[in-house]
Amino acid sequence: MPNTSHRVVVVLLPDTIGFDATIPSMIFGEATSADGAPLYEVLTCALDDSPVTTTNGYRLVAQGGPDLVATADTVIIPGTRHVPSRRDGVLGPDLAAVFDTIRPTTRMVSICTGAFVLAASGRLDGLRATTHWAYADDFRGLYPNVDLDESVLFIDEGDVLTSAGLAAGIDLCLHIVRRDHGTAVANHVARMCVVPPWREGGQAQFIDRAVPEAADQTTTATRQWALGNLTEPLSVAQLAAHARMSARTFNRRFRAETGEAPGTWVRNRRLDRARELLESGDLSIDAVAESSGLGSADSLRHHLRRGIGMSPSAYRRTFSGTPT
Structure with missing residues (x-):
């Protein structure tokens, strides 16, 4: 991909998980070429002009509206309590209309419970996927056509990628940088963000045991x-x-x-x-x-x-x- 043309659009859906929403800009924003040129452009969008509520007690103001989604090379859905996808297994009419504008070649990514949204869109049907282990039973009940594996940090199915909860979103975004631009760039990003470039283990190590x-x-x-x-x-x-x-x-x-x-x-x-x-x-x-x-x-x-x-x-x- 050309160094400066890959646009990442982060879709903020209330109530979004604030930590998850900051991961893409932190990781992709640090990825640069050998001459210092940015390798990604990261933008946030919301479904309307209102600030987006988070689960952390503050609101986020997106950089643009839903029209940005149609321009994205990669769309990322952070963790969210989006009611239609979390409770009813559907996108809802407003979000469905936005998803209809996504180009066929666009890479789709979810962090944490953002996987519920991708599943509601049908993009995870027949694929392996993951989400936060605490919501695995809810996910299976709503989306039986998805091969859910809650024991891993992230899953790469080519143009559709999902990660486990919270910090696993960092692992996934570093993986994407590594896949796009190689280990050296990903390691540089990890050093700048003071996080490990590669983390061992899966979610199994975090699940409560008697x-x-x-x-x-x-x-x-x-x-x-x-x-x-x-x-x-x-x-x-x-x-x-x-x-x-x-x-x-x-x-x-x-x-x-x-x-x-x-x-x-x-x-x-x-x-x-x-x-x-x-x-x-x-x-x-x-x-x-x-x-x-x-x-x-x-x-x-x-x-x-x-x-x-x-x-x-x-x-x-x-x-x-x-x-x-």
């Missing part, structure tokens, strides 16, 4: 060890042995803490490492595959295409400008 796990019975230390040893086999048996747990116990606790199976987590971290190497260095594709633990160039090509739809050579050209 009996909390003992501090010495987590998989955190093993995950840190694995990150430093990505070129090792890292089988479940190896990981469990490092954590001093049975494979069954380790697998259960790992899933509870990260929202992913151990094998999936390891593969994704290897892919993260490969992307960093492709962006920042001039290693051959074979060397990148070996250094990231993916083994062979064919394996790297397979996982990169499956994960982000690009070959290693295309990824390097896109995000580093370095010829292969």
